[in-house]
Amino acid sequence: MELTNKHITVIFKALCDENRVQIVRLLQNGEKCACKLLEALQCTQPTLSHHMKILCDSGLVVGRKEGKWMYYSISADGTEEAVNVLRELTKVGISESGGCCCK
Amino acid sequence: MELTNKHITVIFKALCDENRVQIVRLLQNGEKCACKLLEALQCTQPTLSHHMKILCDSGLVVGRKEGKWMYYSISADGTEEAVNVLRELTKVGISESGGCCCK
């Protein structure tokens, strides 16, 4: 599979915002409905909805609809992929000869 | 050690920008001087300098000054910490009972 810079940024943009990091932490002890997240966070419902969209788009979180409620949880597949992407991206390969391009 | 949401965002903000992701990829085959990065990227020198600062602040990249040149490379320690942080953050613990808070 290809791994564009764009795709990589989508994954890590999810964790660029303190509120979203907090949301992930809240999901660490299991699936939670949106309203529970909403009362834990200090933001409005549309703002939470926006953050959840970004988290879901990144693949780190998955949503499950049940009636009028929305349940969110950490995606094992998504987070594993994120760790792999981060490891791949920061893996150092064949070291080139040093020296500067400028004379 | 403590691990604030703020600290976590600093790490992952580094990988939020396509140019910075590209820079990390360029560093994968060894240390590079700023001017070499500059000719690979399509941006001005101040912009590159700005991105390098963010990458260094995140700990993922380290800089080494040699004369008038600046050499950058991927930090093994920094990237290992980033992977650990990501794994810690996305680790699912004791699953709580399901159900919605709303009646």
Place this chain on the structure above:
DNA sequence: ACGACATATTGACAAATTTCAATTTGTGTG
């Protein structure tokens, strides 16, 4: 000390992101 060069910093502007109020969509219940 002076000039040339590499990098960093400053200031300004454009683009993207975060946030909320208002509204819409979707779902279940009386």
Place this chain on the structure above:
DNA sequence: CACACAAATTGAAATTTGTCAATATGTCGT
């Protein structure tokens, strides 16, 4: 069907981020 409720979408304002031109800082060679 009408109402109530949960979540998503829209649109606008405030903030943050990315970018560049201009300038400053630091280093080397003459």
